[in-house]
Amino acid sequence: MFAYAGPNLPHDLFEATGRNAGPLTWNIDRAMPAADRWLESKFAPWTRSTLQDWADGALDHLEAVVFSRADDSAQRLYYYLCELRRAGSIRGPEPLVLDIAKSPRESSIARDEVALRKLAERFGVDEAALSVAILAGNEKRAASTIEPLGEKVCLIAGSPLPDARMHRMVARSGWSAVGRTLADEWQDAGNLVDEDGDSFAALARQLHARRLDTRGFFDRSGALTDVARNSGANAAILWLIEEDDTTVWHLPAMRTALEAQGLPVMVATRRDWSCADGIDTEIAAFLAGVAS
Amino acid sequence: MSAEPTTKTSGQRSRKDLACTAAASAYQKQFGADLKRRVVDEGEPFAIVQADTPHEIFHVMGIPIITNQWWSAYISAKQLSNHYFEVMAQAGYPKNSCKYCSLGLACTLANDPKTAPWGGLPKPTVLVARMTCDCIQHVFGQWADALGSEFFPMEAPAWEHKDPRWFAHSKDQWEQVYDADRIALAVSEMRDLITLLENRTGRKFDEAKLHYLMERINEQEGYIWEAAQAIGTARPCPVSIAEQMPNTMIPQWHRGSDWAVGHARRFRDEVMERIAAGEGSATNEKIRLMWIGAGVWHDPGFYQALEERMGAVFVWSMYMPFAGPQYIREVQGRPMEALASRICSMNEVLHLPPWMNGWMTSEAERCGIDACVVLLPPENRLSQSGTKITAEALEKAGVPVLMIDADMVDAANWDHDRMVGMVAEFLQKRGLA
Numbered sequence: 001m002f003a004y005a006g007p008n009l010p011h012d013l014f015e016a017t018g019r020n021a022g023p024l025t026w027n028i029d030r031a032m033p034a035a036d037r038w039l040e041s042k043f044a045p046w047t048r049s050t051l052q053d054w055a056d057g058a059l060d061h062l063e064a065v066v067f068s069r070a071d072d073s074a075q076r077l078y079y080y081l082c083e084l085r086r087a088g089s090i091r092g093p094e095p096l097v098l099d100i101a102k103s104p105r106e107s108s109i110a111r112d113e114v115a116l117r118k119l120a121e122r123f124g125v126d127e128a129a130l131s132v133a134i135l136a137g138n139e140k141r142a143a144s145t146i147e148p149l150g151e152k153v154c155l156i157a158g159s160p161l162p163d164a165r166m167h168r169m170v171a172r173s174g175w176s177a178v179g180r181t182l183a184d185e186w187q188d189a190g191n192l193v194d195e196d197g198d199s200f201a202a203l204a205r206q207l208h209a210r211r212l213d214t215r216g217f218f219d220r221s222g223a224l225t226d227v228a229r230n231s232g233a234n235a236a237i238l239w240l241i242e243e244d245d246t247t248v249w250h251l252p253a254m255r256t257a258l259e260a261q262g263l264p265v266m267v268a269t270r271r272d273w274s275c276a277d278g279i280d281t282e283i284a285a286f287l288a289g290v291a292s
Numbered sequence: 293m294s295a296e297p298t299t300k301t302s303g304q305r306s307r308k309d310l311a312c313t314a315a316a317s318a319y320q321k322q323f324g325a326d327l328k329r330r331v332v333d334e335g336e337p338f339a340i341v342q343a344d345t346p347h348e349i350f351h352v353m354g355i356p357i358i359t360n361q362w363w364s365a366y367i368s369a370k371q372l373s374n375h376y377f378e379v380m381a382q383a384g385y386p387k388n389s390c391k392y393c394s395l396g397l398a399c400t401l402a403n404d405p406k407t408a409p410w411g412g413l414p415k416p417t418v419l420v421a422r423m424t425c426d427c428i429q430h431v432f433g434q435w436a437d438a439l440g441s442e443f444f445p446m447e448a449p450a451w452e453h454k455d456p457r458w459f460a461h462s463k464d465q466w467e468q469v470y471d472a473d474r475i476a477l478a479v480s481e482m483r484d485l486i487t488l489l490e491n492r493t494g495r496k497f498d499e500a501k502l503h504y505l506m507e508r509i510n511e512q513e514g515y516i517w518e519a520a521q522a523i524g525t526a527r528p529c530p531v532s533i534a535e536q537m538p539n540t541m542i543p544q545w546h547r548g549s550d551w552a553v554g555h556a557r558r559f560r561d562e563v564m565e566r567i568a569a570g571e572g573s574a575t576n577e578k579i580r581l582m583w584i585g586a587g588v589w590h591d592p593g594f595y596q597a598l599e600e601r602m603g604a605v606f607v608w609s610m611y612m613p614f615a616g617p618q619y620i621r622e623v624q625g626r627p628m629e630a631l632a633s634r635i636c637s638m639n640e641v642l643h644l645p646p647w648m649n650g651w652m653t654s655e656a657e658r659c660g661i662d663a664c665v666v667l668l669p670p671e672n673r674l675s676q677s678g679t680k681i682t683a684e685a686l687e688k689a690g691v692p693v694l695m696i697d698a699d700m701v702d703a704a705n706w707d708h709d710r711m712v713g714m715v716a717e718f719l720q721k722r723g724l725a
Contacts, residue, residue, distance in 0.1 A: 038680050042673035069450045072426035076644065076677055082454060083645035083681060099450035103423070107480040108447060114473065115450075214426045217433075217445075245390055245673060249430035252384035269386040 001061070002093070002123070004186070005050060005077070006068025008100050008213040010116055010203050011189040014066075016133035017123040021062060023186045024050055028162065028274050034090075038080060044073035044243050045162075045273040046182060054081060054092045062093040066119070070100040070213035072245075096122065100207060102215040113204035120200070130199040138192050150176035154287060155233035155263075157224055157254070159241040160185050162273050166239070169280045173287040178231040185212055214246040221253040228261060235290045237283065240269045264290045304593030304708055306534035309566070309573065312558045313535045316542040319551060324366070328410050330356050335414065337493045340396070340435070342421040342428070344638035345446060346482055348509070348631050351548060352502050353486075353495045358413065360421075362545060364395040365589045370409055373590070374704055376402060388671045390427045391702050392586070397435040415439050417492045420485065424448045424639040425674040444488065446481050449474050451640055456650030458641065459617035466621060466633035478632035503627040508548040510620050515556035516540055517616035519563040523607065524659040528572025529580065530563055533609040534595040537587050540612045547619075578603030579724050580660055582691070584610070584652060584682065585667025586675065586700040597712040602725045604715070608659050610642060610652075617641075617651070639674070648678040649685040656691050663692045663724055665715060669699045692722040 001021040004014065014020040026049035034055035035048035053059050067078040081095040099115040101108035120130065154170045156179030161167075163181055170177035190210045194202035211218045228236060236258045240248055247254075251269070258265045266286040271277055308314060331338040338356040340363070341347065350357045367373060373391075376398035381387050383401060396413070405411040416439060421432045423445055436443035453471050455461070462469045486497045523529060523536070531539075539559040543552035566572075573596070583606050588594055598604040618638060621630040641647040656664065664686050669675045683693040696714060698706050719725040 038684075040668065040673065040676035040680055041670060042676050072673065075450060076673070078450075079454075079644045079646075080681065083649070086454075086456075086646065097450045097452065101447045101449060101477075103445045103447055103481075105481070105484065107477060107484070111447065111449065111477055215423060215429065217429070240386060242388060243673075245425070245427040246430060248386050248389045249427060249434060251386065255384060270388050 002064040002066060002096075003059070003062050004066040004068070005046075006071045006074035006213075007185045007188070008070035008207060008210050008216075009066065009068050009098060009186070010119070010207060011187075012133045012137040012193060012203060013116060013120055013123075013125060013130055015137060016120075016125045016129045019063075019123065023183060024053075024059075024065065025183075026050065026162070038084065039077075042243055042245070043076065044071075045241070047073050047077045050077060051080070054084075055090045057092065059092050064094040064096050064122075066096045066098055068100060068213070069097055070102060070215050072214065073243075100213075100215075102208065102213070102217060104217050109204055109208045112208050113200050116200050116204055116207075127199050130203070131195075134193045134195060134199055134203065137189055138195065141189060141192055149178065149232065152176065152235075152291075153178055153231055153233045155179065155228050155231055155236040155258075156239055157227070157236065158239040158247050158251075159244045159271075159273070161239075162275070165275050166237075166279070166283070169275070169283045170287065172280075173284050173291075175235075175287055178227075178233065179237075188212055220247070220250040221257040224254050225257045225261060228258060228263060233263060235264045235266075235287065237266045237268065237286070239271060239279070241273045242270045243273070304591060304597070306532075306592040307596055308535060309571075310531060310535050310539070310559070310562045312555065312562050313538055315558070316538050316555060319555070320538075320542045320545075323546070327356055327358070331358070331416075332410050332414055337417045337495075339489075340413070340416045340419045340439075342393075342432075344422050344424065344635060345420045346478075346485075346631055346635050347545075347547065348502060348505055349482060349486060349489070349497065351546075352505055353489055353493070353497050355417070355489060355493060355495060358416070359545060360393060360396050363399075363413075364392060366409055367395045367399055368589050368703075372399075372407065372409070373702060375407070377702065377704075390425075390431075390672045390674075391699055392669070392672055392675065393428055394431050397431050397438070400435060400438045413439065416441050418442050418444050418485075418488060420444045420446065422446045422448045422635070422639065424643075442488075444485055446485075447477060448639065449477055449636075451637060451644075454646050456646040457654070458647055459651050459654065462617045462633075463620050464622045464624075466630065470633045470637050474636050475629050475632045478636040479628045482628060482632065499627060502631065503623060505548040506621065506623050506627045506630055508553055510623075512543060512547060512553045512556040513615040513619040515553075515560040516543075516612060517620065519560040520613040520616065521658075522563060522567055523612075524655075526567045527660075528570075528574060528577035529605045529607045530566035530571055530573065532573040532596050532599070533583055533587075533606045533612070534592050536612040537609060540615060544615075544619075572605070574599035574603050574605045576603045577605050579662045579719060580605060580607045582606075582608040582652075582656055582659070582661045582664040582686075583667075584664060584679065585669075587611070588667070588698070588700055588706070590703040591706060591708050591711075594708060594711060597708070598716060598719075602716060602719060604719060604725065606665075608655060608661060613655055614642075643674055643677040645678055645681045649682040652682050653685045653689050653691075656686055656689060661691055663694070663719060663722065665718075666693060666695045667700065668695045668697050670697050671699070675700070692718070692724070694718040
């Protein structure tokens, strides 16, 4: 079995292997001496948990972990793990990287296709198996539904959330929360994959076009406006963690776009991913202010 | 949008032992004036590029370039960095956004010709960056929008062939070291860039000219590498990194030009003369130091501050020895591929294991390094990257390491005396002084 870490990954290909153990999970509410020893401060917090698990042998049951090149922390962690294994400092599964190119250029799409074929070869997946998995994946995509929300909806955007803890903070104020967790991002299989023609080429085009990662080329404030509108948001929280170095560049435009929609916006930057920095009190005060 | 700039610096100037250092600075000053005349006064097409992009293409086509890192250092040297960081904060960007690559964007967003160097940059033909981190495409994308121009991103693809001793083979076995498919991708992107430039400027690219330029660059970097090897073995160290850096980097901005080749030769000769005469950067060298990280552009005097007091000389920084393994390329009749092999991993080898730690521990041994100081910018993942693993490798090799939290262009958390004192205390604690 293998697991994966990062966004913008080929879930149809993973399913075709029959050995997909799903995404890595994290526990950041603990001491992590191995992470302190080898990781610098600006790495995404989940990487600390992963490195600690790796060093502790908690991932030894896996044969491999696939890291996404579409996320900077994920790809750097891949190199660190390779080196630490080479040096004998840790053991554990084989780190693999899927080289996702995102530039709006044909050569990048071709690069993605080559990367997919290489990974498929590593896992023994041929074109026929991938084609079957794409059909099954598309059926799931078509069947997915959106949970109904309450009357008062608060959109949480910015950095991916660690889990549902901020949703619960919002719920304590009598609101429904909409906001994607990191697990949501990683498990997002994306839009329908073209079922005609070469399966690897189709999957490469789908991966290249996806918008959920840190390296995609798209209008982030426009996309956020769409999410706010589609979710019927009545208020928004733009929440960015200290380690975020992507969405920070779009914060002014995102704030302007949401406010232009008439939404009250709370901006919280340089925050703690564990949410143990008083954000619960700030959210309660913000939503109380909106309600009044 | 912007208030009057305020300045804060505790930086000190560096001492110059070589005549060629002043010559390099004078050339760069004149180049800056000429560049301003061409792109600002005369409206000539130009490009804004990151340091790790194929400058050679622009040189071959005669298109002026402004390198983002050079422009950042220029802004910083004008004591304007804190002002522009404040401008970004006022515009709603969090204060912990990466600073090294965004000073130019901040200067443009400030839209204040009275304050900006050169009155601010005009619209370039294109902006080019390799996507080596998560923030650069966003910085360059917004900068391009603000200037009404276009951003041309280049991929920084994953690198699965991991050779810790890459530096021993990169000159002639570059296709194996850097992966043939990564080189092919970079060549494809460079051809797209050339097409864009030809269409926008009317200037033509000539591959034969590139071949000639590559050979000239090999000659230039050969002189620098020769001097770097001599500095590694010479006792005392003839030239501190405070002078190694400008004499390597200024010619590198103009790589392959007659001036750059000639200057590299002159620098090599002056280094050799000092070695032959037994002249050292310090009068009584006792401790040989390594500096890992970008230069502290706001305090160049930092590097020489402990030379006389403790005999501690900064012998090594990445810029000069990098000339050998990462610039020199046997062209092998394929100049585009040879160039691609130079740029497709320029950042990776400096910031990712196993390349970073492999090279730097080898360099520490080659240069007889006694201790190492590592710059750890708190808000820049790319610049932090690889430092802890490298520090551990150096310690394992017997080289004590001090890591300091500071930024190469942000003087706000830098105090000259405090930083010098920190290094002195570290050397004493580790029994070196």
